[in-house]
Amino acid sequence: MREFSEDYLRRTRSGMWDDSREALEPLALGSRDRILDVGCGTGELSRVLAAECPGEVIGCDADRDLLAIARDHVPVVAGDALELPFPDDAFDLVVCQALLINLPDPAAAVAEFARVSTDLVAAIEPDNGAVAVDSSVDAEESLERRARRAYLDGVDTDVTLGADAKTAFTDAGLDVCETRRYDHDRTIEPPYDEHALTVARRKASGAGLADDRETMLDGELTGPEYDDLRSAWREMGRDVIDQMTDRDYRRTETVPFYVTVGRVPDA
Template sequence: MREFSEAYLERTREGMWDDSRQALAPLALDSRERVLDVGCGTGELSRVLVAESAGEVVGCDADRELLEFAGEHVPVIAGDALRLPFPDDSFDLVVCQALLINLPDPAAALAEFARVSTDLVAAVEPDNGAVEVDSSVPTEERLESRARRAYLEGIGTDVTLGADAREAFSEAGLDVLETRRYDHERTIEPPYGEAALTIAQRKATGAGLADDRETMLEGAMDDEEYDALRSEWRAMGRDVIEQMEDRRYRRSEEIPFFVTVGRVNGPQ
């Protein structure tokens, strides 16, 4: 399973659910007594669940360092999504966000979620193949699309799962009730915050692309193609910084997330 830093999780999930929580309506959070957030990371979704739920929310993640951050908001416990450290029927809702896309067998995880739930299981998963980028730097959209394609070809899990999570739910023995779409939009515009400046710097140095080099080379991309992409990427990053200095840089990114909800249909 991929590992993520606290800074990465905060950067990619910042502002999610601030504009609308309508896609979470099928979870009936106001009627829940005990909710488990699996793969909670630093607790971004956990905080939303606490705000919307009438009952207790518990966070669970395999990364103990991330749990230190989540623990500031909810009770937490370290545990593997495939071997949850809870007895059967411990919760009436088990939910995860951007977790299944990082697992080789999503259905196995969902079956484990169903084991500890008496009622609902829900997954909030993106389709990373349908991300849309608009930038004031002309080359940014093209290069990001190229890098994304190379990454998708090399990754070993289905990071485009999104709306197709229904199949994994059915395989896990859950009755699929509903799937709703939520579009998470991230924008960068003046005045630029520290996170935006860090992203720009990582583009200019190629550090961000370097993080995914090994994965890209697992697909159709070879070393020469990667080096050429990285060279263009760094030039694009310098253009971003130049526009930032003139307060001209603007960027928007829209990522579709799909909230799939299933009901436990009997003893697991």
């Protein structure tokens, strides 16, 4: 399973659910007694669940460093998603966010979630293949698309799972109740914060692509094709910095998430 830093989790989940929680309605959070957030990371979703649930919310993650941050929001327990440290029927809702896309066998995880749930299991998973980028730099959208396609081709789990998470639910023996879509927008515009400036500098240096080079080359992308992409990427990054200097740069990235809800049989 891939590991993620505190900064990555905070950055990619910043503002998520602040604009609308309509897609979470099938979880009936207001009626829950005990919720488990599996793979909670820094507790970004746990915080939202705790705000909506009158009962108890517990976060669970294998990374103890991330749990040290998540415990600011909810009680936490260290544990593996495929072998949860809880007895059968310990919760009435088990939920995860952007976890199944990083597991080689999502159905096995869903089955383990069902073991500890008396009622519902929910997965909030992105379709990373359908990310949309709107940028004031003409070349950014097409280069992002090329880089994303090459990266996804080299990843060994299904990071485009999204709406197809329901297959993992049925494979695990759950009855799928509903799937709803939620679009998470991340926007960069003036005034630019330090993170936005750092991202721009990493584009201009090619450092961002360098981090993903090994994964990209695990797919069909060749070495020379990677070098050409990185060269164009660095040029695009310089255009981003130029526009930032004039306070003209704007970028919106939209990541589609799908909330899939399943009921434990005989619940």
